[in-house]
Amino acid sequence: MSYSENKWGRYGDNSPRKMSSRVSVLSSQGGEESSFSSSNVANSHLNKTLSKLIDRFDIPLDNQSMCIYHRREKKTLRLNKIICSQTEPSIVRNEEDIATSIHERLIQDHGSTEKAYRFGRLYNKLASNNRLGKKWSILYLLSNLSSLDVTVRGLQNIDSEVEYLQPPVSRPFETTIQDDTSNSSRNTRRRLARNESLRSNEMEMDILPPAVQLQRAKEQQRSDVSSVYVTESDLLRDLIFIFQGIDGQYIKFNPELNDYSLVSGISVSKPMEEMVFKLADIGWLYIKIRKFVQLNVDNSNIGLVGQSLCAALQHELTEYYKLIAILEAQIEKQIADKSLPNDQQSLTLKRLMVWTLDCTQKLRLMSILVDVCQDKKGGALMTTIHNYTKHGDPFFRKYLTEMLQVVSKPFYEMLARWVYEGELDDPYGEFLVACDPTVSEEDLWQSKYSIRENMLPSFLSKELGQKIFAIGKSLNFIRYSCHDDTLVEQYYTTFNNNTAARLTFKYGETKAVEEAIDIAYMNTSKALLDLLKTKYKLMDHLKAMKRYLLLGQGDFIQYLMDVLGENLSKPATTLLRHNLTGILETAVRSSNAQYDDPEILNRLDVRLLEIQNNDLGWDVFTLDYHVDAPINTVFSPVAMLQYLQIFNFLWRLKRVEYTLSASWKKWGKASREFANVTDIRQDLHFAQLTIQRMVHFIYQLQHYVLFEVLECSWDKLETFIENKSIDLDSIIETHLNYLSEITEKGFLSGTKEIALSGRLNNIFDSILRYKVALDHLHEYATSESAKMIFGKTGSSDKISLIRHHQQEKEDDFTIQVLEFLNILKSYHDEDLRSLSTRLDYNDYYSSFKITPQTP
Amino acid sequence: MESTRNNEVKETIDQMATLLNTGLDRETLGLCVSLCERGVNPEALASVIKDLRKQELTATESNIH
Numbered sequence: 053m054s055y056s057e058n059k060w061g062r063y064g065d066n067s068p069r070k071m072s073s074r075v076s077v078l079s080s081q082g083g084e085e086s087s088f089s090s091s092n093v094a095n096s097h098l099n100k101t102l103s104k105l106i107d108r109f110d111i112p113l114d115n116q117s118m119c120i121y122h123r124r125e126k127k128t129l130r131l132n133k134i135i136c137s138q139t140e141p142s143i144v145r146n147e148e149d150i151a152t153s154i155h156e157r158l159i160q161d162h163g164s165t166e167k168a169y170r171f172g173r174l175y176n177k178l179a180s181n182n183r184l185g186k187k188w189s190i191l192y193l194l195s196n197l198s199s200l201d202v203t204v205r206g207l208q209n210i211d212s213e214v215e216y217l218q219p220p221v222s223r224p225f226e227t228t229i230q231d232d233t234s235n236s237s238r239n240t241r242r243r244l245a246r247n248e249s250l251r252s253n254e255m256e257m258d259i260l261p262p263a264v265q266l267q268r269a270k271e272q273q274r275s276d277v278s279s280v281y282v283t284e285s286d287l288l289r290d291l292i293f294i295f296q297g298i299d300g301q302y303i304k305f306n307p308e309l310n311d312y313s314l315v316s317g318i319s320v321s322k323p324m325e326e327m328v329f330k331l332a333d334i335g336w337l338y339i340k341i342r343k344f345v346q347l348n349v350d351n352s353n354i355g356l357v358g359q360s361l362c363a364a365l366q367h368e369l370t371e372y373y374k375l376i377a378i379l380e381a382q383i384e385k386q387i388a389d390k391s392l393p394n395d396q397q398s399l400t401l402k403r404l405m406v407w408t409l410d411c412t413q414k415l416r417l418m419s420i421l422v423d424v425c426q427d428k429k430g431g432a433l434m435t436t437i438h439n440y441t442k443h444g445d446p447f448f449r450k451y452l453t454e455m456l457q458v459v460s461k462p463f464y465e466m467l468a469r470w471v472y473e474g475e476l477d478d479p480y481g482e483f484l485v486a487c488d489p490t491v492s493e494e495d496l497w498q499s500k501y502s503i504r505e506n507m508l509p510s511f512l513s514k515e516l517g518q519k520i521f522a523i524g525k526s527l528n529f530i531r532y533s534c535h536d537d538t539l540v541e542q543y544y545t546t547f548n549n550n551t552a553a554r555l556t557f558k559y560g561e562t563k564a565v566e567e568a569i570d571i572a573y574m575n576t577s578k579a580l581l582d583l584l585k586t587k588y589k590l591m592d593h594l595k596a597m598k599r600y601l602l603l604g605q606g607d608f609i610q611y612l613m614d615v616l617g618e619n620l621s622k623p624a625t626t627l628l629r630h631n632l633t634g635i636l637e638t639a640v641r642s643s644n645a646q647y648d649d650p651e652i653l654n655r656l657d658v659r660l661l662e663i664q665n666n667d668l669g670w671d672v673f674t675l676d677y678h679v680d681a682p683i684n685t686v687f688s689p690v691a692m693l694q695y696l697q698i699f700n701f702l703w704r705l706k707r708v709e710y711t712l713s714a715s716w717k718k719w720g721k722a723s724r725e726f727a728n729v730t731d732i733r734q735d736l737h738f739a740q741l742t743i744q745r746m747v748h749f750i751y752q753l754q755h756y757v758l759f760e761v762l763e764c765s766w767d768k769l770e771t772f773i774e775n776k777s778i779d780l781d782s783i784i785e786t787h788l789n790y791l792s793e794i795t796e797k798g799f800l801s802g803t804k805e806i807a808l809s810g811r812l813n814n815i816f817d818s819i820l821r822y823k824v825a826l827d828h829l830h831e832y833a834t835s836e837s838a839k840m841i842f843g844k845t846g847s848s849d850k851i852s853l854i855r856h857h858q859q860e861k862e863d864d865f866t867i868q869v870l871e872f873l874n875i876l877k878s879y880h881d882e883d884l885r886s887l888s889t890r891l892d893y894n895d896y897y898s899s900f901k902i903t904p905q906t907p
Numbered sequence: 908m909e910s911t912r913n914n915e916v917k918e919t920i921d922q923m924a925t926l927l928n929t930g931l932d933r934e935t936l937g938l939c940v941s942l943c944e945r946g947v948n949p950e951a952l953a954s955v956i957k958d959l960r961k962q963e964l965t966a967t968e969s970n971i972h
Contacts (some may be wrong), residue, residue, distance in 0.1 A: 097945070098942070098945060098947075101938050101941055101942055101945075102942075104938055105935065105938045105939070105942075105955075105956075105959070154927065158926070158927075167926055170922075170926060171923065171926055171927075174919050174922050174923050174926070175923075177915070177919050178916070178919050178920070178923075181912065181915070181916055181919070186943050186944055186946070188949075189943040189947070189948075189949040190920065190939075190940055190943050190949070191923075192949040192950070192953075193939060193943060193949040193952055193953050194920075194923055194924055194927050194929050194931075195927065196949065196950065196953035197924075197927075197929040197930065197931060197953055197956060197957070198927035198928050198929045
């Protein structure tokens with residue numbers, strides 16, 4: 053700022069004396085040029101003010117004669133002269149200086165700090181006010197006029213000596229000082245206590261370079277100003293504590309806000325406050341993570357994977373501790389060497405922010421993980437973390453991948469054990485395979501193990517999960533049900549000899565994991581199937597089933613039927629099981645079945661179903677085939693039931709066929725036998741025709757069932773098992789499909805089909821009833837012929853009765869067949885349509901105009 | 908607004924002056940402030956005021972007698 057002293061040289065309406073003084077003023081100044089026009093106004097103002105000032109003082113006038121105005125003028129002039137003569141103050145123009153000096157004076161004056169404190173407050177108020185431009189001068193004025201004892205001590209104005217001294221060394225030195233806040237009041241008092249040394253230091257001030265002088269003085273004097281400033285280094289030290297989760301002196305944890313806040317009563321500049329809060333965030337994150345780790349490190353609910361997460365977090369926190377240790381060392385050193393000037397290595401809030409940037413990010417990541425993994429276990433935990441690795445920032449990706457590698461170790465260990473040994477080592481229920489220990493050995497395949505879908509990590513596909521499941525299950529199956537440890541031992545020895553072959557799975561090597569699992573899957577399944585086929589003769593059993601339960605072995609069945617035929621026609625209660633088994637044995641021995649494997653024959657048995665009222669033997673008799681582990685996984689109880697159902701059906705069919713063929717044989721001779729009984733010749737003819745129709749029907753049906761249904765399905769099953777099957781599950785599935793196909797096509801299952809089967813049963817019944825009627829006819833014919841021989845004639849009403857009976861049964865049969873055919877025609881299945889064509893050969897039945905009656 | 912702030916400032920300075928026992932009353936202080944704002948050298952102004960005071964003192968003394 054330029055002192056516009058030359059303005060004062062302008063006395064607009066003043067006497068020439070003042071003019072000369074103006075000139076003298078100008079010349080004495082060698083003054084600066086300024087715009088005279090503006091200075092005019094200022095000048096007159098100055099004068100006016102001066103006069104007013106003079107008036108304030110009650111100076112009586114001794115010389116009454118002089119005009120008041122002139123008197124005042126004189127005074128003004130004189131004062132002006134004084135003012136003009138001293139243009140430059142003798143001390144450095146610094147308001148803080150002055151303020152601190154005043155402050156000190158006040159302290160020293162009364163030994164009480166109250167005044168100083170008040171002054172400090174006032175000064176603060178003044179300092180924040182922008183209205184006054186030249187506070188310094190005001191303060192200086194006040195201090196000069198103050199009637200306190202101690203004089204102001206200021207730094208000598210050394211500007212004049214500047215040329216001789218070197219320029220101040222450190223620019224940055226000064227700027228950092230600007231950032232630095234003065235010492236706290238605590239420190240100040242301490243400092244004042246050891247006043248003497250300071251004082252002595254002051255004396256040597258001239259020796260030090262001016263900039264250092266300045267700084268020293270500033271620091272000292274500023275320390276006496278109000279006790280509201282906090283040093284940066286104090287804050288830094290506090291922050292170091294905060295980083296470790298401990299409350300600092302000035303920054304305390306406020307549980308209401310769940311955040312850090314400065315202790316009230318101290319004031320920090322706004323930007324510094326912001327930085328402090330940002331850095332305090334780190335401490336908050338740290339506390340959160342530490343809490344989580346401590347809570348869960350012994351907690352078994354979180355499982356092994358969760359614990360490895362805690363371990364990984366703990367490891368990261370150790371790294372964090374290292375950083376804090378470095379910072380702390382730095383801070384301590386800095387505080388200890390306070391006298392050294394700050395240089396590039398010093399720690400400031402800004403530098404701290406930059407240095408902790410990296411670790412802030414990491415801590416933030418960790419706290420996110422902590423939040424997200426609160427209640428998750430095992431594979432689900434890994435899935436969650438894995439989702440976060442799909443981040444664009446490579447830093448995050450790398451960090452999370454590393455963490456995930458540690459976290460997924462237990463999972464992969466479990467996986468390796470399961471896949472290579474079939475052992476489920478899962479104390480906390482984290483693996484994707486769950487074991488139900490209550491299930492017995494028989495049900496091992498089906499129900500003992502199940503997949504936990506949510507424990508499958510998202511980086512392993514679902515098929516892979518299925519494969520893993522199957523492998524372990526197969527291994528267990530082989531071990532326990534097949535009592536074969538060779539496979540597992542083989543794996544074990546291979547891996548012991550060649551440890552590299554047993555791949556330790558790691559996160560991130562998903563492809564390698566997949567390949568390894570594929571190979572293991574192939575091997576295990578193959579081993580399992582080989583075992584089943586060779587040691588346990590799966591195929592043989594299937595064939596045996598077909599031969600016996602599905603009536604494949606014709607001669608055996610025929611013999612059985614022959615022998616059992618009469619027995620079964622008796623009521624069921626008369627049947628004795630051991631009789632039947634005996635018969636079975638003889639049947640086996642007398643047919644080709646005797647050449648079969650004794651093991652298979654041993655399993656063949658007779659069973660009697662529950663006996664209900666009025667059951668004939670036919671209704672309760674059935675064959676049975678025993679299966680045990682491990683074959684019973686394929687021949688499950690459900691499958692066996694279906695076999696029995698089919699057997700039942702086929703057996704009835706056979707029975708009808710048997711009956712009809714017997715009748716056919718009988719009646720084939722009848723025409724010759726009863727040639728002499730003329731009146732029944734037509735009956736005989738009709739009977740034969742009917743029998744023929746029935747036979748045709750039954751034979752077509754049988755053909756359909758035996759060839760198109762049974763054989764085709766069997767063919768499919770056989771090819772599949774021989775060639776395409778790769779694991780046990782597929783075999784079981786195919787087997788069940790095979791059976792269900794048979795039952796469907798055999799009219800035994802399926803809603804529509806069951807209606808048909810009902811009709812078929814009716815047909816069978818009607819045939820059987822017809823046979824009874826035929827028997828009557830036969831008896832009659834026999835008796836008639838006998839009578840004829842003996843020359844008697846029979847009564848005609850009997851024959852009419854028989855005829856009526858016969859007619860009735862025949863009609864019944866026809867009706868049933870018609871209905872059956874009607875329904876059959878509604879199917880779209882090719883086989884069934886061809887069946888209906890064959891049954892209704894030449895559209896014989898279609899020509900009947902009989903409308904089908906409701907059943 | 909302006910005037911209140913003005914008043915605040917005046918108040919503050921006045922308190923400071925009393926604290927420092929300068930012996931200046933409000934109006935004088937105001938004048939001094941405005942002079943300082945104008946750029947007057949405070950040392951000079953201080954000596955002016957001291958001078959005036961001395962004059963006053965001598966005048967009152969002489970008046971007493």
